[in-house]
Amino acid sequence: MTDSSDAPTPPEGIPDRVVAELNELTPDELRNTIIHAQELLQFQEESSSPIEPGPGEDIIRVTEHEGYTEVVKQYSCTEGCDDCPHGPYLYHVREEPRPEGGTHFHWTFLGKVVSDEE
Template identity: 60%
Template sequence: MTDTSERPTPPEGLPPNLVNALTDCSPGELRKAIVHAQELLHYHGEAELPVAAEDNEDIVRVTEHEGYTEVVKQFRCADGCDECPHGPYLYHVTEEPQPDGSHKVHWSFMGGVRVEE
């Protein structure tokens, strides 16, 4: 899970006035802002990248960059594993156009990373 004691760092390139406006929002207002941002992405023809944790993994960090999303996550395997969780590992997530005009999400494994506690 994400450490909620520290304020998250905004993604590169997000205008400061937007960062300030979002920082001042309540949780309910933030949820509405997310819905509106997703609607704007669809309006502009951009599909949402499905960067969500599966049942056996934790998303440690997500950072948006121009052209890709950087995702750091760790995994839990079967019960009884003394080394769980495994990772964290870094992935670059992109959306790739397909010959039929659709888009496919592609996860590129970049390697293990250290996460500052």
């Protein structure tokens, strides 16, 4: 371990017990902790998304922005469609209040997502 007087100051908001545990970890353990923390953060962000696929839809990507959510999804028809899946298509989704209370999602279609391969 290095001299504790040279240790970086942790950001505000990290519990003291976590700081103490992190200070005791080896470099390999710290790297693994970072990977796990990033996975937890991604999992929590994905689980908190209210955007759910409908029947025949596959959500490719959900990206949160201030004021809206960017959603890329594609559709599959019933059997026998040679062009399936359709898309991917880009939408901006905003949560809007309803006059009677509660909220609903307003989907704005922006167009087909064109990949570099097309």
